[in-house]
Amino acid sequence: MTDQPSTPDPDDNVVDPPLPEEETPPLTDPSTIPPDEGDAGNV
Amino acid sequence: MSRASGLDPVHSSIARQRFTQAALLGLHHAAEVHYTQDSRRWEGIAQKLLASKGEFPKHADCSGYMSWALWFALLPFKLGDIVNGQHWQGGYTGTMAQHGIEVLHPPNTRRGDLVLYGSGPTFEHVAGVVTHDKSGKPLVVSHGSEAGPFFLPFDYRPWAQIRRYI
Numbered sequence: 001m002t003d004q005p006s007t008p009d010p011d012d013n014v015v016d017p018p019l020p021e022e023e024t025p026p027l028t029d030p031s032t033i034p035p036d037e038g039d040a041g042n043v
Numbered sequence: 044m045s046r047a048s049g050l051d052p053v054h055s056s057i058a059r060q061r062f063t064q065a066a067l068l069g070l071h072h073a074a075e076v077h078y079t080q081d082s083r084r085w086e087g088i089a090q091k092l093l094a095s096k097g098e099f100p101k102h103a104d105c106s107g108y109m110s111w112a113l114w115f116a117l118l119p120f121k122l123g124d125i126v127n128g129q130h131w132q133g134g135y136t137g138t139m140a141q142h143g144i145e146v147l148h149p150p151n152t153r154r155g156d157l158v159l160y161g162s163g164p165t166f167e168h169v170a171g172v173v174t175h176d177k178s179g180k181p182l183v184v185s186h187g188s189e190a191g192p193f194f195l196p197f198d199y200r201p202w203a204q205i206r207r208y209i
Binding site: 018024026027033 | 084165173182187
């Protein structure tokens with residue numbers, strides 16, 4: 001049995017079904033991506 | 044605890060599926076989704092692009108892309124702008140941080156939850172949870188540069204806060 005978080009979250013212990021394998025893209029290696037450029041703020 | 048959106052379990056499940064559909068659609072067309080911080084960042088919502096019809100924004104920044112995915116997710120339910128509180132006319136990480144409810148523990152994330160990065164209260168980047176790996180770690184779609192969107196572990200960089208809107 002795993003430890004439970006001390007503070008409950010909304011929908012605690014509710015798990016979404018996994019994505020179908022055919023819809024799951026390969027993960028990107030984080031070391032290969034450029035830095036995030038930030039956010040524009042309000043338009 | 045009640046849901047951020049007030050939707051019942053069936054409708055919230057539909058909304059989460061719609062969010063995932065939208066977020067993955069741009070990911071699968073990454074070469075066509077350009078990164079911009081100019082007014083085109085909001086074109087997904089401004090042009091009412093429907094992921095269900097294969098439509099996605101060709102221009103967005105991180106918050107524009109995630110706002111569009113949540114707008115599409117919530118569209119059938121006519122809840123108004125519960126993500127940025129700006130009638131779907133605009134928004135950014137700072138307005139996202141002022142809405143929804145916080146999820147404290149990453150394993151409890153669900154599809155459609157947003158991960159905020161950088162320093163509060165306005166933060167500087169956002170990505171959206173679309174699934175989890177076998178260990179329960181959230182996996183996100185992130186559009187933070189011209190090369191994106193990318194599919195990444197949620198902790199690919201230090202994260203600050205997770206928020207739920209659905």
